[in-house]
Amino acid sequence: MDIDLSYQAMTMTAKQFGEMTQNFIRETAVATGAKKAIDKLTAPIWSWGQRNAIYPLHFGIACCALEMAAASAPRWDAERLGLIYRSSPRQSDVLLLNGWISAKMRPTLRRLYEQMPAPKWVVAMGECSVSGGPWYDAYNVIQGVDTFIPVDIYIPGCPPRPDAMIDGFLKLNRKITAENRGRFLDD
Amino acid sequence: MSEEMWINMGPQHPMTHGLWNLRVRVDGETMTAAEPIVGYLHRGWEKMVENRTYPQIIPLADRLCYGSSFTWSHLYCLAAERVFNIEVPERAQYIRTACIEMQRISSHLMWLAAVGTDLGSYTILLYGMRERELFLDLMVELCGARMTYNYVRIGGVRNDTPPDFERNVTRVLDTFEPRIRDLEALCDECETFRMRTIDIGKINAADAMNLGLTGPSMRASGIDLDLRRHDPYEIYDELDFDVCTHTDGDCYARYRVRMDEMRESVKIIRQCLEKMPKGPTRVKVPRCPPKGTAVARVEDPRGESLMYMVSDGTDKPYRLKVRSPNYVNLSASPAMLLGNKISDVPAIMGVLDMCIGETDR
Structure with missing residues (x-):
């Protein structure tokens, strides 16, 4: 100034x-x-x-979305860990990618990521978003979301069980603790 | 004075189960045009499988529709068996039929849970998912996977049932059967649910036929067409079950048909367990089929799904065409949407049971 x-x-x-x-x-x-x-x-x-209040984006892409739903269902009850799904990217902290990303979806996904407010993390769930998975030679599938947005946590599996997904979010929990960043006067 | 405007829903929208985009033109709150846009999950499945050997396609067929993966891998194996010209052992057919019906129940429960959240009742999701876990546990016991099973093989199934499997299935069915009534009570006795589904998204029998609707959405319009009855595969011709139909053709009728189908599925599984013979579960299959073509169609939880396979005598299919029920159902959705209010979109599209993985392929 x-x-x-x-x-x-x-x-x-x-x-x-x-x-x-x-x-x-x-x-x-x-x-x-x-x-x-x-x-x-x-x-x-x-x-x-x-x-303790990780709000993932309510964004069901493919198979893993059913496991995401199962994780918030009574048997696993991910809400006890503070996972509440928000429907708007402007209200969420975590972009949970649970499926293959096609070339048509890629610009939209990038835009969704940029719409999220600043302290944000990306969790790649399932083989498709980690590395392309079973669609390794498909012409329309992006081979891993980390080719265009930064990914914090990878959850392997095709699809991973809800236990694995919760484990991934506990790892994210530890990561946020380890980052230990103050945000005084940050935007 | 009214002004029309276009509204986009999706690809990221809580109403879309999967990625697709619905553009509606609204006049006030009434929809005057609707246009579903698909392709966000397209991964070139049909092209990809031309580079895979026949057994390698089974897990990919599982991932065509994740809600009813067993039905799709079974459909693929059915088509492949017709190309290979082989007969499946009887025990394998019984196991397959029981699994298809378990898959139908878990798919319908997933649908119920999704519709529940769409219509604002989180309770239905919790109860629906609770019952679904019972059936997923059975599948874990049988083949080790919760959703994408990779269990059907060309010429049978991968392994025989584990010990005590029949007892466990009977226990689950005994637990589940009275709970269907509870699930129905959650919806039927809820004023909001009835208000949001009765007389919403109406489609009459002639329109349903012309638009190519299949499955529960078609039977809700009063057309008695079920491939399990009219073009029996596996052992359906030996079983005793009813085809559930309804005459209203609205969202509530579609919901009723699916709930009744779950009851029929329980009946079918019980009959399968009762009649299941002993014997081998798999036959040996040559590596390459003879030249030829084959068509197989089955009754998916969402409608009629079909696979057309062309073999050129090598170990890879020359062409594999998939007819997905949801692609056709989705293209019929504008006819249901027009004239309804914009707030009815989640009800109409949710009750259609969208699965974009198979729509885009």
């Missing part, structure tokens, strides 16, 4: 003034090291909140 512009504050709109103030506070916090200190203190709280 340009501090020299502050004398023009009277001619700014309210929005511009708000942005300027926010930028000033953020940059001061980063420059003085206050952000680092506060991040270090508050990171456990952030990661505690994030890992």
Whole structure:
């Protein structure tokens, strides 16, 4: 931010003034090291909140979607681990990919990933999204989603049992704990 | 004054079970045009299997429709057996028939669970999935997999039933049969469910016939057509069961037909277990079939599915054409949607029992 512009504050709109103030506070916090200190203190709280309320996107693609449904059914009851499916990408933290990705779906999927708000993770469930799986020579199947979006957790299996899916999400849980990132003044 | 507008649903939408896109034109809240767009799950199945040997296609046929994978791998083996010109041992036929009906029940339960969530009742999902697990456990016991079984082989089945299998199946059926009534009660006694399905998505018998609807969606319009009865395969001609029909042709009738079919399936499984003979479960099959073509069609939980196979005498099929019931049912969906309100889309499309894996192939 340009501090020299502050004398023009009277001619700014309210929005511009708000942005300027926010930028000033953020940059001061980063420059003085206050952000680092506060991040270090508050990171456990952030990661505690994030890992215990993992909201995957309700996005059933193929076979593994039935196992995803079975995992939230009474026998496995994934909701006790904080897995609640949200129908909008804007409300979800985890993109759970449970099926093969065709060339027609690829741009849409990329867009879905970009629509999700910042702390986000991608879980590739099943062989198809991990590496193409049984469709290794199909002309229309993307050979693994990690060719175009970053993947955090791979759950192998064709399809993996609901136990395996829950195990994958527990690994994601541990990963969020290990990341231990503070998000003070982050967007 | 009214203004028409196009609304896109999907590919990522809780209403679409799988990936497809429904474009509807709405005038106020009434739909005046509808256009399903498919192809988001297309992976070139028919082309791919031309590069696989005959036994290698069985697991791929399992993954055609994941809701009823047993039926599809069975259909493939049925077509292949006609090309190879071989007779399946009787015990294998009985095991297959019992498994097909178990698969029909678990597929219908999955459908019920999905319809339940679409219509706002999460309870139906919980109960439906609970009963489904009973049948999946039986399949785990039989062949080790929950969904994609890879159990049928050309010329029989992979292995004989494990010890005590018949006792376990009978126990599960005894548990499940009274619970169908509970599942029905969850839907029938729910005012919301009835309001959202009765007189919604109506289609009469002539339209259903012309649009090529098959399966429960067609029988709900009053057409008595079931391939298990009219073109029997395996041992269906020796079994005693009813073809469930309904005359209303709306969403509620489709739901009723499926619930009644589950009862009939229980009946069929019991008969299979009773009559099951002892003997071998698999015959040896040569590597390459003779030149020729074959057609096999079966009654899928979703409708009539057909495979047409051309063999050129090598160990790989020359061509394998799949007729998927859902592709045709989906193309008939605009006729059901038109004139209904936009809020009826989940009910109509959910009750159709979409499975995009087989639609796009």
